[in-house]
Amino acid sequence: MDYILKCLSAFLCAIYIAGCTASVPVDNVTDAGTAPEITPDYTGIVIPPNIAPMNFEIVNPGKEYVTRITGADGGELTAAGRVVKWNIDDWHKLLEANRGKTLDYEVYVKDDSGKWKRYTFSNTVAPDDIDPYISYRLIEPSYEQYALLTINQRDLTSFDEDVVFNNTLLNDDSRGFCINCHVPRNQYRDGSSQFHVRQFHGGTVLMTDGKVRKVNLKTDSTLAAGVYPAWHPTLNLIAYSVNTTKQRFFSVGDRKVEVYDTKSDMILYDIDRDEVRNIAADTTLQETFPAWHPDGKRLYYSVAAYPEGVGPGNIIEKYDSVRYDIVYRDFDPETYRFSRPDTIVNVASSGKSALLPRVSPDGRYLLYSMAPFGTFHIWHPESDLYVVDLETG
Structure with a gap:
């Protein structure tokens, strides 16, 4: 039983990693010119540098999804899937490196014809922590x-x-x-x-x-x-x-x-x-x-x-x-x-x-x-x- 549980755990871990890592599309991409529809609406906000990962779901209809965050002072996170979940350690490292700076978000949505649309928005990382x-x-x-x-x-x-x-x-x-x-x-x-x-x-x-x-x-x-x-x-x-x-x-x-x-x-x-x-x-x-x-x-x-x-x-x-x-x-x-x-x-x-x-x-x-x-x-x-x-x- 222990062996089966270990194998299942490894399998689920592999699925999780596969779902959270992705390559940003570079071909057949057009700019939407707007921010994506996401819930909760985490667009245009100030983020405390010590807050837990601000995960969200993409509302825009599509077949495939890729999201990338780039920090003004360095650092990058990428995730695949309609439901975006960030690794907590990687998230805190990105925010810590960009206190008082800007985070740029890119959300790529692939439609039924195979074309990608790129949605963008930016958030600001506050310089100070919030009470935990x-x-x-x-x-x-x-x-x-x-x-x-x-x-x-x-x-x-x-x-x-x-x-x-x-x-x-x-x-x-x-x-x-x-x-x-x-x-x-x-x-x-x-x-x-x-x-x-x-x-x-x-x-x-x-x-x-x-x-x-x-x-x-x-x-x-x-x-x-x-x-x-x-x-x-x-x-x-x-x-x-x-x-x-x-x-x-x-x-x-x-x-x-x-x-x-x-x-x-x-x-x-x-x-x-x-x-x-x-x-x-x-x-x-x-x-x-x-x-x-x-x-x-x-x-x-x-x-x-x-x-x-x-x-x-x-x-x-x-x-x-x-x-x-x-x-x-x-x-x-x-x-x-x-x-x-x-x-x-x-x-x-x-x-x-x-x-x-x-x-x-x-x-x-x-x-x-x-x-x-x-x-x-x-x-x-x-x-x-x-x-x-x-x-x-």
């Missing part, structure tokens, strides 16, 4: 199953993936629960992180100083426990929105579900004192999705007024009229006091809804998601990402 890890929830593409999920960590320099927390191990019919919002304190890589547990034995699981504990962020003066978190860059503080979230399901049309808030406020949790205080609790407004400026002296978040004639009890009647602006409050790290809010992205009055602000590490740019309405844009295919220059507006 990203964490996320891995869940079935559904809004019904919440128990069968895990929090995973992916090494972005390879395709290695590890499970941080497996929600399925502790769930059963008598004690089901959901976990969400796993957010590490990235700035100083100190191992601190948190996630929230809903339903059975609910609470916020906090990991700091090498210890794990569960805290209850619900108080008599707050709507709910913490939902969407934002770690302060330097202090042991976490800003949360507290949300009363609902779902509406549709029986007709393309839209399947709408996730919306009936109420939402902002709170600040002091980890050292185990103390919760309100940041914003205006009953006429909904505040959500906090994000700190990298210097820790300003907090951004989204805010929406209730549509005319609507309140928490009947907001579902005008769910498609709920629109958010992005505001900020200055924060004093000495007194823990916030200023009054000021608007930085004013789009609600023009029929747009801006959410999920994030500030670039240098404090220069604000990234956010925008759609025609609503608070949960992952269900809105018409949503897009925008960026505003905080210095020039």
Whole structure:
């Protein structure tokens, strides 16, 4: 059996090598004059020099395919086949040799008549590495199953993936629960992180100083426990929105579900004192999705007024009229006091809804998601990402 497995392994290896090496055609070739259609669309982008191979599939119809990458400072990779997979070691060598330089791609597609078409595009290799890890929830593409999920960590320099927390191990019919919002304190890589547990034995699981504990962020003066978190860059503080979230399901049309808030406020949790205080609790407004400026002296978040004639009890009647602006409050790290809010992205009055602000590490740019309405844009295919220059507006 071992002998058979070794022979099969060698055979498959030979097929893999044959499929990943190729000669670039030189005869009977015409230039298409455009970039190829590939998925994912990795054309005209900036590539971190330490990222895992950016493999893709060629969409253009054809019988044979050859792809070549050439580095401006040297190096070349060639692959055959519609599905392009790069050797990880060769890929990293090419990117390392071309930090800050250009990679030129050539995609050759052979049609039924035996003629080749040459498609081209270029990408730029960034001079600096990206952080090697990203964490996320891995869940079935559904809004019904919440128990069968895990929090995973992916090494972005390879395709290695590890499970941080497996929600399925502790769930059963008598004690089901959901976990969400796993957010590490990235700035100083100190191992601190948190996630929230809903339903059975609910609470916020906090990991700091090498210890794990569960805290209850619900108080008599707050709507709910913490939902969407934002770690302060330097202090042991976490800003949360507290949300009363609902779902509406549709029986007709393309839209399947709408996730919306009936109420939402902002709170600040002091980890050292185990103390919760309100940041914003205006009953006429909904505040959500906090994000700190990298210097820790300003907090951004989204805010929406209730549509005319609507309140928490009947907001579902005008769910498609709920629109958010992005505001900020200055924060004093000495007194823990916030200023009054000021608007930085004013789009609600023009029929747009801006959410999920994030500030670039240098404090220069604000990234956010925008759609025609609503608070949960992952269900809105018409949503897009925008960026505003905080210095020039």
